[in-house]
């Protein structure tokens with residue numbers, strides 16, 4: 370479970386995130402939506418422990434900056450960080466070594482096959498397309514079998530097959546009782562998968578609704594998004 374309580378992040382003159390609180394339960398897929406500059410990436414980076422902030426963030430009840438929390442936490446950044454001089458499979462080995470994973474080979478093969486990277490596993494990072502780098506980043510995160518996983522704009526650069534695989538992966542993670550948080554601009558890209566929508570504007574969460582609540586009012590997420598962000 371992911372819990373964010375009273376998160377505030379101020380950059381010099383800009384309050385990028387202004388006292389927001391939310392949680393993502395086990396087995397829940399939450400989407401963080403909002404127009405450009407709403408504060409989504411700042412929220413995701415704070416949860417990933419990459420920024421200093423005010424407030425409390427816990428991952429399975431552990432402070433997000435502890436080693437114990439990091440062991441059960443996965444993060445797929447908006448811009449995939451791939452090493453130019455490592456092959457795809459060397460990235461996998463690097464992660465497995467850093468996290469002292471044992472018997473990871475079968476899982477690694479399964480992930481690389483799912484994302485069409487198995488036959489490219491000896492290609493160097495420098496030679497990969499943006500989408501391939503994104504897929505390497507996704508495979509490295511999933512290899513750790515995280516209990517809480519964040520995806521920042523995960524669909525950007527992916528081809529239609531990879532988008533389909535990623536959506537199936539989200540649903541698999543949900544079935545495995547993981548907490549998934551996806552930040553995106555593209556409402557269509559998450560339409561079939563989300564359980565809870567969090568809409569940000571000017572650093573605040575202006576709407577938090579479950580799929581059931583939205584369906585009960587005969588509304589669509591897109592309609593609600595424009596209602597609250599253009600108000």
Ligand SMILES: Nc1ncnc2c1ncn2[C@@H]1O[C@H](COP(=O)(O)OP(=O)(O)OP(=O)(O)O)[C@@H](O)[C@H]1O
Nearest residue numbers: 380381383385403404405406407408409410411412
């Ligand atoms: N490093 C920084 N220094 C100063 N201001 C920043 C910094 N990073 C973000 N901001 C500001 O904080 C606010 C929120 O930015 P953030 O990147 O979190 O929004 P976002 O919702 O992810 O936007 P986008 O959809 O465009 O990626 C914006 O006003 C942005 O200009």
